[in-house]
Amino acid sequence: MEKLFAQTPKPPYYAVLFTSKIMNASGAYDSLADKMLQLVSEQDGFLGYEAARDHLGITISYWKDLDAIKKWKNQIAHQKAQERGKKEFYEAYKVRIVKVLNDYEFFNSL
Amino acid sequence: MEKLFAQTPKPPYYAVLFTSKIMNASGAYDSLADKMLQLVSEQDGFLGYEAARDHLGITISYWKDLDAIKKWKNQIAHQKAQERGKKEFYEAYKVRIVKVLNDYEFFNSL
Numbered sequence: 001m002e003k004l005f006a007q008t009p010k011p012p013y014y015a016v017l018f019t020s021k022i023m024n025a026s027g028a029y030d031s032l033a034d035k036m037l038q039l040v041s042e043q044d045g046f047l048g049y050e051a052a053r054d055h056l057g058i059t060i061s062y063w064k065d066l067d068a069i070k071k072w073k074n075q076i077a078h079q080k081a082q083e084r085g086k087k088e089f090y091e092a093y094k095v096r097i098v099k100v101l102n103d104y105e106f107f108n109s110l
Numbered sequence: 111m112e113k114l115f116a117q118t119p120k121p122p123y124y125a126v127l128f129t130s131k132i133m134n135a136s137g138a139y140d141s142l143a144d145k146m147l148q149l150v151s152e153q154d155g156f157l158g159y160e161a162a163r164d165h166l167g168i169t170i171s172y173w174k175d176l177d178a179i180k181k182w183k184n185q186i187a188h189q190k191a192q193e194r195g196k197k198e199f200y201e202a203y204k205v206r207i208v209k210v211l212n213d214y215e216f217f218n219s220l
Contacts, residue, residue, distance in 0.1 A: 004166070005129050005204045015127070015208065017170060019160050021114050023218065050129050052162040056114070060127060060168065066211075086216060094115045094215040098125060098208035101176075105204040106196060108133065 006048030006062050011100045013047060014063045019056060020093035029089045036081050043072050062100075069097060116158030116172050121210045123157060124173045129166055130203035139199045146191050153182050172210075179207060 022029065040046055040061065045068025051059040063069045072078060085093075132139065150156055150171065155178025161169040173179045182188060195203075 004131050004202055008206075011206075015206075017125070017127075017210075019115055019170075050166060050168060052164050052166050052168045054162045054164065056160060056162050058160060058162045058168045058170065060129075086218065090216065090218060092114055092215065092217045094213065096118075096121075096125070096210050096213040098210050100127075100206050100208050103204065103206040105202065106200065107202045108196065108200060 005105065006050050006060075008047050008062045008100070008103070011102055013100050014066055014069060015098050015100055016061045016063070016069055017096040017098060018059045018061070018093060019096075020059075021056060021091040022089055023091040024089060026089075032081055032084065032089075036078060039075070039077055040072060043075070044068055046072070066097070115215065116160050116170075118157050118172050118210070118213070121212055123210050124176055124179060125208050125210055126171045126173070126179055127206040127208060128169045128171070128203060129206075130169075131166060131201040132199055133201040134199060136199075142191055142194065142199075146188060149185070149187055150182060153185070154178055156182070176207070 037049075040049070045064035047062035047064060049059060049061040051057070061072075063072075147159075150159070155174035157172035157174060159169060159171040161167070171182075173182075
């Protein structure tokens with residue numbers, strides 16, 4: 001249960017909301033996404049992520065501060081993946097950089 | 111294409127990140143979710159939403175300000191739905207209130 005959600009610290013912290021529409025779901029996309037997930041997990045200031053996909057994909061990554069987000073955006077292998085994503089995989093995407101002000105959770109005891 | 115993502119204004123604006131694990135997917139859940147979606151669309155300050163579900167559900171609702179979020183949280187029918195959700199539908203959920211600082215988007219021209 002504990003690993004159901006990203007184990008984020010007490011606010012404030014930061015997040016990147018990445019909403020996307022894939023053009024072509026493929027093994028190549030999954031493979032690149034897996035690589036990026038591995039890579040992002042090693043970044044300083046990365047706190048965790050949550051993701052779901054049906055008609056839209058939503059990935060939320062959590063970060064210690066805005067500087068860590070900026071460094072990840074400019075990380076070389078990630079830059080190349082972003083370029084490849086624009087050419088091959090994404091019909092469209094939207095990125096929102098946010099500050100988490102408050103959070104709370106519920107776990108059913110049934 | 112335009113309606114793929116929530117049509118949010120220039121930042122700053124606010125959002126509620128709702129990450130959930132459903133205990134029992136059911137027609138009753140879908141029906142209540144549809145009602146809440148109808149109701150939230152009528153709230154002052156509501157800007158739109160994006161949602162996806164596979165093993166986790168992620169719903170992001172966008173809002174003009176924190177006061178609009180607070181009013182929606184306390185709206186009577188929504189309060190009742192939250193109570194029912196805790197008893198009948200959710201194994202767990204996490205809510206994060208965020209301020210959107212910056213955003214950008216990409217549309218493929220291929």
